[in-house]
Amino acid sequence: PCVRDEVDMASGYEPWGLPAHEYPGLLKICPHSGPEIDPDRRDAPSTENIKQELTSFIKKLFPTVEPKVSVEESCIYTLSPDWNPIIDTLPAARNIAIGVGFSGTGFKLGPVTGSILADLAMGIKTKQDKEIFSLDRFKGPKL
Numbered sequence: 001p002c003v004r005d006e007v008d009m010a011s012g013y014e015p016w017g018l019p020a021h022e023y024p025g026l027l028k029i030c031p032h033s034g035p036e037i038d039p040d041r042r043d044a045p046s047t048e049n050i051k052q053e054l055t056s057f058i059k060k061l062f063p064t065v066e067p068k069v070s071v072e073e074s075c076i077y078t079l080s081p082d083w084n085p086i087i088d089t090l091p092a093a094r095n096i097a098i099g100v101g102f103s104g105t106g107f108k109l110g111p112v113t114g115s116i117l118a119d120l121a122m123g124i125k126t127k128q129d130k131e132i133f134s135l136d137r138f139k140g141p142k143l
Contacts, residue, residue, distance in 0.1 A: 003029070003061060015057045026070055029054055034074075042074045077103045080138070085109070087116050087133035097121040098135075 003017040017029035031053065035045045051069055058067035080086055080101035090096045097120040099106075099113050106113065116128050131137070 015054060020071075023071055029058060030075075037074075037076070039076055042076055047072065079103045082137070085113070085133055086135050087113060087120070087130065088135040089120050091135065095121070 002019075003015075014032040015029060016032060017027055020026045020028035031050060034050065037045060051072075055067040058065060078101050080103075083103055085099060085102045085106070087099045088097070090098060097117045099117050102109065102113075112128070116130065116133070119125070119127075120130070
């Protein structure tokens, strides 16, 4: 099963879940956000509040399931300032196409990203509006 709670998303808390193929018999349920961290100390911040929120979420959606943390792992997302991916060519080397900063959603966008990157690499006008993914959107005082 895959889950996502639209009700809690309104408050900014965005839990989601999907089968955890790396841990047979378990379901991966986690928030889409977390604390800002130092990458060299990624497991240092306490996660007690996150576990309490997830416990409430699981009890609400699956009342017959006893919520229990079996595996706890931290993820680090690479994000652009606006949380949208950068799909573009490098300014100093227009023959190099890049796709970065997907904030954990890159696997979902894989097919369309591959198509855009292939078009960029071959110099073909893409079907997608590439300006919304452009590296240039961060030029100047917008940051």
